Amino acid sequence: MDSKGLVIGNRGGLRDRVGRYLAQWSVFFRGFMAHPKMVGSIIPSSRFTVRRMLEPVNWRECRLFVEYGPGIGTFCRPVLERLSGDATLIVIDTNPLYIDYLSHAIRDKRFHAVLGSAADVERIVREHGFDQADYVLSGLPFSTLPTGVAPEIAAATHRVLRPGGAFLVYQFTAACRDYMAPHFAQIDAGFEWLNILPCKLFWGWKG
Numbered sequence: 001m002d003s004k005g006l007v008i009g010n011r012g013g014l015r016d017r018v019g020r021y022l023a024q025w026s027v028f029f030r031g032f033m034a035h036p037k038m039v040g041s042i043i044p045s046s047r048f049t050v051r052r053m054l055e056p057v058n059w060r061e062c063r064l065f066v067e068y069g070p071g072i073g074t075f076c077r078p079v080l081e082r083l084s085g086d087a088t089l090i091v092i093d094t095n096p097l098y099i100d101y102l103s104h105a106i107r108d109k110r111f112h113a114v115l116g117s118a119a120d121v122e123r124i125v126r127e128h129g130f131d132q133a134d135y136v137l138s139g140l141p142f143s144t145l146p147t148g149v150a151p152e153i154a155a156a157t158h159r160v161l162r163p164g165g166a167f168l169v170y171q172f173t174a175a176c177r178d179y180m181a182p183h184f185a186q187i188d189a190g191f192e193w194l195n196i197l198p199c200k201l202f203w204g205w206k207g
């Protein structure tokens with residue numbers, strides 16, 4: 001465990017790391033088998049995707065970072081490593097297997113794992129004592145979510161962000177951009193080859 005109390009880590013020899021990866025992957029895969037359309041991938045995002053997505057974040061100004069669809073926490077440790085000591089990370093996932101896993105695996109006072117839908121982000125943020133979020137990150141499979149859920153999530157995300165905040169979205173297809181476009185006047189775009197599958201990256205800025 002490191003100084004911030006994180007249980008998930010990169011320490012240990014190659015055998016430890018491979019063992020840990022396989023254990024995490026098996027939790028992820030079981031979650032996929034239970035809800036394939038809600039998970040949308042059988043492999044967590046690569047470290048290259050993680051680094052690219054988080055690059056534009058101004059960590060010094062970030063008080064509240066929200067993540068939708070953390071799965072087994074691929075982004076959680078890198079976000080916590082960059083986040084200030086007095087800031088907060090709230091992650092929201094509909095899959096109880098993932099929320100249960102994360103609640104046990106990550107021990108950090110800044111970390112809150114919530115079982116629920118991203119569509120309810122405003123209520124969840126309020127319940128944690130905040131009015132607005134600085135950044136919202138999404139790994140949701142927008143194109144396979146139940147009808148009506150994706151536009152609802154995009155609208156709620158725009159409302160919950162502070163002016164100058166951003167919605168960070170990665171996906172295998174560009175479908176998410178269609179849901180972001182009505183709300184975010186500026187959307188920066190990128191592409192990450194080193195991911196299975198290669199994925200599209202979007203950063204929507206709230207003016």
Ligand SMILES: C[S@@+](CC[C@H](N)C(=O)[O-])C[C@H]1O[C@@H](n2cnc3c(N)ncnc32)[C@H](O)[C@@H]1O
Pocket residue numbers: 038039040041043044045068069070071072073074075092093094095098116117118119139140141145149
């Ligand atoms: C492709 S996985 C992303 C996993 C992880 N973020 C990564 O990059 O490796 C998509 C995640 O979205 C979650 N999910 C699907 N619909 C959701 C919703 N409405 N609200 C919150 N999470 C949702 C799934 O349970 C799953 O954990």
